[in-house]
Amino acid sequence: MVLDSHKLIAASGESGDRVQFTEYIQKNVALYQFRNGIPLTTAAAANFTRGELATALRKVSILNPYFVNILLAGYDKETGPSLYYIDYIATLHKVDKGAFGYGSYFSLSMMDRHYHSGMTVEEAIDLVDKCIMEIRSRLVVAPPNFVIKIVDKDGAREYAWRESVKDAAVASA
């Protein structure tokens, strides 16, 4: 979902936790902007998200996490684009490429082979399409439809859909 004008959050995992947690982060990021007049940087938003996950992890003194894995992408005017990998037990790492779930086994390998820094948008979409093709052909439980969203200096937005099962449109967050 769109976190703010220049940030995207992709979440996978337990459906209740996923919606609850990402909406909570989204509202808190907005609150910061209202209170302080400037938006959070991507790094700050990532660290805030990690902090919330880490706090929830030990709240009842035993492992009780939000079962949500997150990839947080953003564009900052000073530092450019960045991507953060945050898993459900609050491990935070800044990465160039990331993936979660069963499809990650195929996507990560695809990206290891074809990714290089300084790719153009066209090359990146091409790589994403390659990953989607791999998932579609290799994963038994492959989802039929994909959405591609993008963040750049002009903001965060939906870029394209890759649908193989045209269904009634699902309302997006």
Add this chain to the structure above:
Amino acid sequence: MMMQIFEYNGSAVVAMVGKNCFAIASDRRLGVQLQTIATDFQRISKIHDRVFLGLSGLATDAQTLYQRLVFRHKLYQLREERDMKPETFANLVSALLYEKRFGPYFCQPVIAGLGDEDKPFICTMDSIGAKELAKDFVVAGTASESLYGACESMFKEDMEPEELFETVSQALLSSVDRDCLSGWGGHVYVV
């Protein structure tokens, strides 16, 4: 996941003493059980110019613990107007870990620093804060058994910084090569 919680992310950290210097090194792999997520993960952090902390074990707890320790050290710096001695810092880490005795941080810290008169200090502790001081080297992580062997055979007393760097690097690399959960190069700090 509970049974192998120390092996969940994979790690290897080693610290060695030299002549008025110390070296601390770690591997660079961040994994989720058998899948590698990143090959540039930093396990060693500088607390101040003369104290370094390496945290092996579960990455999330290592990050939380690091943030709490930096906070406590900054507070100490504001109150005492000086940096913490490595022995004091080790006591702080030990106390913080034992606070969580019945719901511990799944980390094994390695602390390396230069005390008064540039006397090197190294120590490690288990996840509930039992300190292990050593005069030569300390190890932690999934590759710790290999590291013990490699360090024991390669270590010499009073090595100069250049030789210490070589020794630590070789010990680390040869040990992580035999451990599938750690590796992908190393970060070495010599002070």
